[in-house]
Amino acid sequence: MDTAVPNPAVVVSGVRKVFNRGATNQVDALIDIDFTVQRGEFVSLIGPSGCGKSTLLRLIADLIEPTDGTLVVNGKPAHQARLDQDYGIASQHSGLFDWRTVERNIELPLELKGWDKSRRRARSAEMLALVKLSEFATHMPWQLSGGMQQRVAIARALAAHAELLLMDEPFGALDEMTREHMQAELLRICSETGTTVVFVTHSIPEAVYLADRVVVMSPRPGRITAMVDVGLGRDRSELTREATEFFDRVTEVREALRGTHVGDPIMGVDDR
Amino acid sequence: MSARVRKLVMFPVAFAFVAAAWEGYKAIGPANGGRLLGMRLLPRTNSRTMPHVWEMVSRLGRPEVRGGKQTILSVVTAATWYSFRVAFTAFVIGAVLGVAVAVLMARFRLVERGLMPYLIMSQTVPIIVLGPLIIGLMAYGSRDLVSKTWIAATLLGVFLAFFPVAVATLRGLQSTPPASMELMDSLASPWWRTLSKLRFPAAVPFIAPSLRIAGASAVVGVVVAEISLGIRAGVGRLILSYGQEATSDPPKLYTAVFGAAALGLVMALVVAVIDRQMMRRHPPEGV
Numbered sequence: 013m014d015t016a017v018p019n020p021a022v023v024v025s026g027v028r029k030v031f032n033r034g035a036t037n038q039v040d041a042l043i044d045i046d047f048t049v050q051r052g053e054f055v056s057l058i059g060p061s062g063c064g065k066s067t068l069l070r071l072i073a074d075l076i077e078p079t080d081g082t083l084v085v086n087g088k089p090a091h092q093a094r095l096d097q098d099y100g101i102a103s104q105h106s107g108l109f110d111w112r113t114v115e116r117n118i119e120l121p122l123e124l125k126g127w128d129k130s131r132r133r134a135r136s137a138e139m140l141a142l143v144k145l146s147e148f149a150t151h152m153p154w155q156l157s158g159g160m161q162q163r164v165a166i167a168r169a170l171a172a173h174a175e176l177l178l179m180d181e182p183f184g185a186l187d188e189m190t191r192e193h194m195q196a197e198l199l200r201i202c203s204e205t206g207t208t209v210v211f212v213t214h215s216i217p218e219a220v221y222l223a224d225r226v227v228v229m230s231p232r233p234g235r236i237t238a239m240v241d242v243g244l245g246r247d248r249s250e251l252t253r254e255a256t257e258f259f260d261r262v263t264e265v266r267e268a269l270r271g272t273h274v275g276d277p278i279m280g281v282d283d284r
Numbered sequence: 285m286s287a288r289v290r291k292l293v294m295f296p297v298a299f300a301f302v303a304a305a306w307e308g309y310k311a312i313g314p315a316n317g318g319r320l321l322g323m324r325l326l327p328r329t330n331s332r333t334m335p336h337v338w339e340m341v342s343r344l345g346r347p348e349v350r351g352g353k354q355t356i357l358s359v360v361t362a363a364t365w366y367s368f369r370v371a372f373t374a375f376v377i378g379a380v381l382g383v384a385v386a387v388l389m390a391r392f393r394l395v396e397r398g399l400m401p402y403l404i405m406s407q408t409v410p411i412i413v414l415g416p417l418i419i420g421l422m423a424y425g426s427r428d429l430v431s432k433t434w435i436a437a438t439l440l441g442v443f444l445a446f447f448p449v450a451v452a453t454l455r456g457l458q459s460t461p462p463a464s465m466e467l468m469d470s471l472a473s474p475w476w477r478t479l480s481k482l483r484f485p486a487a488v489p490f491i492a493p494s495l496r497i498a499g500a501s502a503v504v505g506v507v508v509a510e511i512s513l514g515i516r517a518g519v520g521r522l523i524l525s526y527g528q529e530a531t532s533d534p535p536k537l538y539t540a541v542f543g544a545a546a547l548g549l550v551m552a553l554v555v556a557v558i559d560r561q562m563m564r565r566h567p568p569e570g571v
Binding site: 070073075094095096097099100101103105107109110111112120121123124152154 | 461463464466467469470471472473477481482485486488565566567
C-alpha cells in the first residue's frame with residue numbers, strides 16, 4: 013500500500029463523541045480518534061461491544077456529528093461527502109425496501125441523484141452482474157435468502173459509483189458458511205472495483221481475513237489501542253484461512269484486544 | 285377446493301345460515317315476546333315483528349305502493365346506489381384528508397401536538413347531533429336546502445372516515461425502520477423524497493387496514509345523516525319511512541334493511557379491492 017498518496021479516502025483527526033452531553037446519562041463514546049484510510053485500502057474496525065466502532069462509522073458517514081475534531085472524506089468535509097453521495101453504506105439489516113424489486117432497490121441512490129430511467133436500469137443490470145444476481149432482477153427482496161439480500165445491499169451501496177464503502181457488521185446475521193462465502197465475494201467485488209472499505213465487525217477472523225489493516229479499539233470510552241497490518245496480500249482464498257500467517261495475525265489482534273482488558277474475558281468479541 | 289372458490293361458496297352459505305336462524309327462532313320463540321333474566325329481551329315472533337324470510341324477499345318484487353308502477357326492488361336499489369355514491373365520495377375525501385393530516389402531523393411536531401387532542405375529541409361528538417348542525421351552518425345565507433343535504437351527509441361521512449386513516453397513517457409514518465431512515469440520510473435525501481420513497485410506502489401496511497374501518501364509518505355516517513336529516517333519495521330515509529308502515533306492511537321495512545346491508549357489503553368489497561391493490565407489492569403475511 014502506497015501511503016504517500018496525497019488524497020486519502022478518510023482522515024479522522026482528534027475526534028471525540030459525547031452523547032447526552034451535560035445530562036446525567038452522559039456517555040463518552042469516543043475519545044482521541046486519529047486515523048487515516050488510504051484509497052483502495054480495506055480497514056476493519058474491531059473492538060468489544062459498546063466500544064463505539066459503529067459510532068465511528070456513523071461519524072464518517074456524517075449521520076451524526078462529532079463533539080470535537082474533524083472528519084475529511086474524499087478530500088472534503090464529511091457533510092459535503094454525504095451530500096455528494098461519495099460513499100455507500102451497508103449494515104446488518106440490509107434495509108432493502110420490501111415493496112421494490114431487487115433492481116429498483118439498487119436504483120434507489122440513482123433516483124435520488126436524478127438519473128433517468130434507462131441509465132438507471134443499465135447501471136442496476138451492471139451491478140447485478142457484479143454481485144452475480146442477474147437472474148433475480150425482478151424478484152422481491154423477501155423472496156431472496158439472507159446472503160443474497162446482503163449482496164443486493166452491497167450492489168445498492170456501490171451503484172452510484174461510490175468509491176468508499178462503509179459497512180457495519182453486514183454479515184452479522186448470516187450463518188457461518190454463507191458468511192465466509194460473502195467475505196470472499198466482498199473481496200472479489202472490491203478488487204474488481206478498487207473500492208475503499210471501512211468494515212465494522214466483532215469477529216476477529218473476519219476482520220483479519222478481509223482487511224489490509226485492523227484497527228483495534230478499547231471499551232468505552234472508545235479509543236484506538238492498536239493498528240495491526242495484516243500483510244497477507246490481496247490474493248486471498250479459502251487457503252488463506254488455513255495459513256500460518258493468518259493465524260499469527262488473528263493471535264496478534266486477539267492479544268491487542270486482550271491488552272485492553274487484562275484479566276477479563278473479552279466481552280462481545282467473537283473468536284470464531 | 286381453492287381458497288377463492290371456497291369464499292364464493294361460503295357467501296351464500298352464510299346467508300342461508302342467517303335465514304335459517306331467523307326462521308328457526310320464529311318457529312320456536314314466544315309469539316308475544318318473552319322474559320330473560322327478568323327483562324323483556326326475547327323479540328316477538330309474530331309476523332308483524334318477524335315476517336318470514338320469503339315474505340320479505342317476495343315483497344321486493346311487488347310495487348312500492350299499492351297500484352304503483354315501480355317495484356320495491358328498483359326503489360331500494362336506486363336509494364342504495366344513491367347512498368353508496370355519497371358514502372364512497374365521503375370515503376375517498378376522508379381517506380385523502382386523513383393521509384394529508386397525518387403527513388402534516390409527521391412533518392411538524394407542533395401540528396401533531398396541537399391537533400391530536402382535537403382529533404380525538406372530535407370523535408366523541410355524537411354524530412346524530414352533527415348532521416343538523418352542519419345543515420344549520422350551511423343553510424345560513426342559503427335557502428336551497430334540499431339540494432344541499434347530500435353535501436351535509438357527505439361531510440358527516442368524511443368526518444367519521446378520516447379519523448382512523450389519520451391515526452393509522454401517522455403511526456405508520458412514525459414506524460419507519462431507523463436503519464432505512466439512516467440509509468436515506470446517507471443518500472442525502474430531502475424530507476419529502478424520504479416520505480415518498482420510504483416512509484409512505486413503509487406505512488401502507490398500516491394504512492390499508494384503516495381504510496376498511498374508514499369505509500364502514502363512511503357508510504354509518506351517511507346513513508345516520510340521511511335518517512337525521514331526512515334526505516329523500518337515500519336508503520336511510522327509506523328505513524325511516526318504511527318503518528312507519530311497519531304495522532300495515534311488515535316485510536317492507538326489511539327490504540330497506542336489505543338495501544342498507546347491501547350498501548355496507550358493496551363498500552366493504554370495494555375497499556377490499558383497494559386494500560389488495562395497495563398491498564400487492566408488500567410481502568404476504570408471515571414472510
